[in-house]
Amino acid sequence: MSDEFQPLLTSRYGIEGSHTLAVAEKHGAYRTARRALTMMSPEQIKEEVKKASLRGRGGAGFPAGVKWGFLNPKEGEEVYLVVNGDESEPGTFKDRTIMNQDPHRLIEGILITCWAIGAHTAYIYVRGELKHSIDSLDAALAEARTKGYVGDRPFGKPHPIHIWTHSGAGAYICGEETALLNSLEGRRGEPRLKPPFPAVKGAFGMPTIVNNVETISAVPDIVELGGERWCSLSRLAPTDGGVRLYGISGHVKKPGIYEAPVGITMRELIYDYGGGMLHDDHPLKAVIPGGSSTPVLRPDWTVDAPNEDHPLHAWHGKSELDVPMGVDTYRALGTMLGTCCATVMDDTVNMVEACRNLMRFYRHESCGQCTPCREGGAWLVDVLDGLLSGRGKVDDVNMLVDIANNMMGNTICAFGEGTAMPLLGFVQRFADEFVEVAKRGLPLDVRHDESTRALVKGGVAA
Amino acid sequence: MAFALTPEREREVEELLSHYPNRRAALIPVLWVCQRQHGWISPEVIDWVARRLELSTAVVKGVVTFYTMFFEEPVGEHVIWVCRTLSCDLRGAKAIQEHLEEKLGCKAGHTSKDGKFTLLKAECLAACGQAPMVQIDDDYFENLTLAKLDGIIERFRGEAS
Ligand SMILES: Cc1cc2nc3c(=O)[nH]c(=O)nc-3n(C[C@H](O)[C@H](O)[C@H](O)COP(=O)(O)O)c2cc1C
Ligand code: SF4
Numbered sequence: 297m298s299d300e301f302q303p304l305l306t307s308r309y310g311i312e313g314s315h316t317l318a319v320a321e322k323h324g325a326y327r328t329a330r331r332a333l334t335m336m337s338p339e340q341i342k343e344e345v346k347k348a349s350l351r352g353r354g355g356a357g358f359p360a361g362v363k364w365g366f367l368n369p370k371e372g373e374e375v376y377l378v379v380n381g382d383e384s385e386p387g388t389f390k391d392r393t394i395m396n397q398d399p400h401r402l403i404e405g406i407l408i409t410c411w412a413i414g415a416h417t418a419y420i421y422v423r424g425e426l427k428h429s430i431d432s433l434d435a436a437l438a439e440a441r442t443k444g445y446v447g448d449r450p451f452g453k454p455h456p457i458h459i460w461t462h463s464g465a466g467a468y469i470c471g472e473e474t475a476l477l478n479s480l481e482g483r484r485g486e487p488r489l490k491p492p493f494p495a496v497k498g499a500f501g502m503p504t505i506v507n508n509v510e511t512i513s514a515v516p517d518i519v520e521l522g523g524e525r526w527c528s529l530s531r532l533a534p535t536d537g538g539v540r541l542y543g544i545s546g547h548v549k550k551p552g553i554y555e556a557p558v559g560i561t562m563r564e565l566i567y568d569y570g571g572g573m574l575h576d577d578h579p580l581k582a583v584i585p586g587g588s589s590t591p592v593l594r595p596d597w598t599v600d601a602p603n604e605d606h607p608l609h610a611w612h613g614k615s616e617l618d619v620p621m622g623v624d625t626y627r628a629l630g631t632m633l634g635t636c637c638a639t640v641m642d643d644t645v646n647m648v649e650a651c652r653n654l655m656r657f658y659r660h661e662s663c664g665q666c667t668p669c670r671e672g673g674a675w676l677v678d679v680l681d682g683l684l685s686g687r688g689k690v691d692d693v694n695m696l697v698d699i700a701n702n703m704m705g706n707t708i709c710a711f712g713e714g715t716a717m718p719l720l721g722f723v724q725r726f727a728d729e730f731v732e733v734a735k736r737g738l739p740l741d742v743r744h745d746e747s748t749r750a751l752v753k754g755g756v757a758a
Numbered sequence: 759m760a761f762a763l764t765p766e767r768e769r770e771v772e773e774l775l776s777h778y779p780n781r782r783a784a785l786i787p788v789l790w791v792c793q794r795q796h797g798w799i800s801p802e803v804i805d806w807v808a809r810r811l812e813l814s815t816a817v818v819k820g821v822v823t824f825y826t827m828f829f830e831e832p833v834g835e836h837v838i839w840v841c842r843t844l845s846c847d848l849r850g851a852k853a854i855q856e857h858l859e860e861k862l863g864c865k866a867g868h869t870s871k872d873g874k875f876t877l878l879k880a881e882c883l884a885a886c887g888q889a890p891m892v893q894i895d896d897d898y899f900e901n902l903t904l905a906k907l908d909g910i911i912e913r914f915r916g917e918a919s
């Protein structure tokens with residue numbers, strides 16, 4: 297399978313100078329944008345993106361073509377495109393590779409999208425830590441402006457398109473689209489109540505499309521190949537189309553970003569792409585499939601779908617690892633595909649400790665507007681701290697579940713669920729371990745620290 | 759002491775203002791320009807930015823305090839951010855932090871005695887596949903081992919300040 301796979305998103309990765317316009321253009325960049333802007337109507341492009349079943353790559357998996365269809369600007373309203381390059385979900389490190397290695401692919405996608413949705417201005421919001429990605433995009437944009445591809449008449453078309461980068465300054469919540477818009481407008485990154493949705497009232501009060509970096513970077517290939525053909529590259533066509541970037545980190549031999557069709561299995565991601573478990577004598581214990589907000593999977597759990605109507609019936613009785621990775625299949629599995637960047641843990645990892653690590657993250661990053669999120673997140677950490685230090689009781693595990701349940705659905709933005717769902721996932725799938733830790737504190741045989749220490753001390757890290 | 763940008767950086771601000779339909783939107787980028795010159799966001803910087811963008815100081819302060827990368831106090835010559843989120847922790851980030859604390863003689867959250875380094879903990883920096891890692895100023899240092907880290911710190915120490 298991987299032999300015949302033709303890379304699309306990553307086709308220019310690894311080519312020397314791929315971030316420069318000259319090299320990128322020699323390898324195909326801007327060919328599609330030129331054709332799209334000079335020979336295709338916005339409707340034709342939107343139609344191809346719809347046919348492609350391009351599911352948003354930022355985490356929620358919403359179909360991009362449908363989202364674009366929500367735009368209905370009133371007379372005198374300006375439409376904005378805002379590209380989400382916040383990339384802050386723990387475990388996620390894919391968009392950065394596009395921005396650093398092939399910024400012209402993103403710019404080409406933005407040009408085509410702006411033409412299709414009728415936007416004249418696009419902002420690329422990049423988290424402040426990624427200074428190199430911002431510099432890479434700024435340099436690429438400067439080249440594209442000099443060429444006239446970005447500016448008043450892109451490819452001669454009297455449809456001005458201006459593209460600017462906008463730097464964040466350290467705040468995970470700014471990845472949430474309405475927090476991002478506030479941050480773009482020079483405000484604290486606090487999420488807004490929805491509705492109104494950005495497509496109606498977004499940046500500067502105007503209709504706005506917010507899409508992830510990878511989502512927009514897929515647009516040139518969709519237009520080039522045609523929506524149907526691009527969609528059919530997926531193993532889950534026609535509902536979840538194309539190819540995408542998969543990330544893998546943690547206890548594997550070859551962590552990194554890999555491009556593959558939509559719908560490969562977690563087993564393939566870990567053992568084929570990721571090179572298998574880091575230490576041959578330490579088997580897989582758990583894997584977080586798509587960023588820290590997605591509930592953890594365990595290889596020894598099997599799919600329970602005896603009913604023939606169940607979307608996962610074909611995998612009934614098989615390991616969770618063997619279900620194809622798709623937006624809908626993973627939802628049916630009780631988790632989420634999220635950003636499609638997996639974090640792999642071997643049997644040295646204590647699940648309560650892993651859970652606490654992530655809950656600390658959420659406590660630190662809550663914007664603080666909603667009580668269930670601000671207080672609940674803090675309580676989760678306190679209770680977990682108690683359990684791990686041996687001060688806990690078995691009933692505290694129930695308390696964790698209670699706190700998390702009270703966060704679900706009671707907050708302004710999905711950060712609340714993003715905190716509660718992984719907590720519930722850990723407790724559900726590793727209940728025994730939580731109870732054991734509650735009884736004894738962190739068991740002494742947890743080698744978590746020792747094994748990782750050996751890794752950096754001995755210089756084994758790749 | 760009153761704060762003002764150098765003429766060159768003032769031109770940067772002019773350019774930034776042209777990217778947005780209103781002045782306020784340039785707030786975060788302008789704060790970045792100021793921090794790059796001044797090293798941190800002092801009360802004088804806040805006053806200057808508020809005047810320049812025609813905002814109240816409370817608005818500017820509110821934004822400064824929201825974002826972790828704006829320093830509200832002076833920091834060392836170099837700022838080291840150690841990522842301690844899960845993917846990095848799985849690959850030894852705790853040992854990286856402890857080693858740095860020992861080497862620099864200060865705990866995370868503090869500045870070394872010689873004023874050369876401020877050590878801070880960071881949340882996931884989008885380099886999980888290259889864990890463990892640290893960010894020093896604008897640069898990422900990835901796939902770290904303690905030996906590699908020693909070399910990096912020595913290089914920073916050796917540079918003329
Ligand atoms: C707490 C939170 C954090 C998020 N962080 C990101 C992020 O870092 N990058 C991103 O593209 N989307 C992020 N999202 C999703 C965005 O809100 C939005 O759905 C997405 O940018 C839309 O783009 P897409 O449809 O192309 O995926 C986040 C959502 C939430 C609730
Ligand atoms: S859910 Fe949390 S992050 Fe989202 S708005 Fe409420 S307090 Fe802020």
Ligand code: FES
Nearest residue numbers: 841846883885886
């Ligand atoms: S967990 Fe450290 S970079 Fe993501």
